[in-house]
Amino acid sequence: MLKRLFVAMTLLLPGTAMAANNVSLSSDVFIERKVAKPNGTTAVVLEQPKTVIPGDNLVFVVKYKNVGSAPASDFSVTNPLPKAVAFNGTSDGTEIVSVDGGKTWGPLSVLTYPSANGEVRPALMTDVTHVKWKFSRSLSAGSEGKLVFRGTVK
């Protein structure tokens, strides 16, 4: 019960937090669906799904905007991956990731993953638990952008 209360309060945070500072953040998840066109070719369209099936390819879009009047420095965006989603890369490749629930971070190529038998192997996309973008410059007032990553329903 205590945990539920805690969660409810956390969800209210975006509203209350925005009053005190100046960045807005939105998340959208799209599914790639192949649609046969009348001329015989197949087009890939993005839809916002209510439901998916294992193997579906998802596109996660995170939009941010500095809606305040002052720059936001040391800006970063983190997206924990839902457990049922396997990471499949970002569109810009500038992300850092975690394969251990957010304890350690780095480009996927430098991370390792302890396998069940105790051996340590290079981390794979499917090991990723969190994806994060750290901005080297501060986010000036009024500026906005979007971050895109892909995942597959496990």
Add this chain to the structure above:
Amino acid sequence: MALGAAALFMTSTSALAAGTVAGTDIINVAQATYDGPPGDPPVTIDSNTVTIKVDELLDVTVVSSDPGDVATSPGATAQVTTYQVTNTGNGSEAFTLSADTTKPGDEFDTTFEQIILDTNGNGIYDPGVDTIYTPGTNDPVLAPDESVTVFILSTIPAAASDGDRAEIELSAVANTGSGTPGDIFAGQGDGGGDAVVGSTGASDEDSGFFVIQSAEVTLVKSATILDPFGGTTAVPGSVISYQLVTTVAGSGSMTNLAISDDIPADTTYIAESITLEGAAQTDNAGDADAGSFDGSAIAVALGTVPGGQTRTITFQVIID
């Protein structure tokens, strides 16, 4: 913190070959962090929450689990072919089973007896223990990735010939529905979402095969006579040597093959004269060798003799 909150919302999932369990919610929340006003801690905000439900994927595989053709013989009943039915979808699903014992393209058809579910899960048909399957009554319900062993019992026609093969097919179809991959059964998925036909079409079948392995035995008896004078006349005191040649023909084997031969009237069996393939046999029935004499007939237990082989037995009598 927000990160913990997002984690709390995730429904537990397990890594299955079939994929995320049907009904699981995929919940996504992003966070942004940046420096707050001087002196205050960094600010973390959450995005909106996006929730997507995982639908049930309807998939099934049927695989014959016999290592090869099942050897059988004409007229045999309750002959077993064995199959493995696996729910390769991501939801709990019931499957309707059916057998086809009259497939075209093989050499004979069997008479279908029953489909049996391997209730005790040992992979072997246990009469009276494993359950008889009745479509619509006890359709097996399988969890994602779960398998059940299924047996089809057949009667082999008496007219089947040595070497003939029969194809026996088992089909399994998801009860929620089947069809073309991508077909949707709205709201009928396990866990409350839709049910979607997967790559197998939610229907699969595989065949096992019987092969007739019959064997026939022929027995040829011959005799040679040696009289007390070195000739071949049948007079009192002449020794008759009998030879029994047993030949097994066909692709099968004869099991528990035993040969016996009465000692003719007016002759006396010469003790310890039985040979099998040239090897001397004792008359004692209780010992390890194959031969025996019970006072009126000789007997030789040949055991299992494969098709194409012969066994030669000899014994001797003396004319009274």
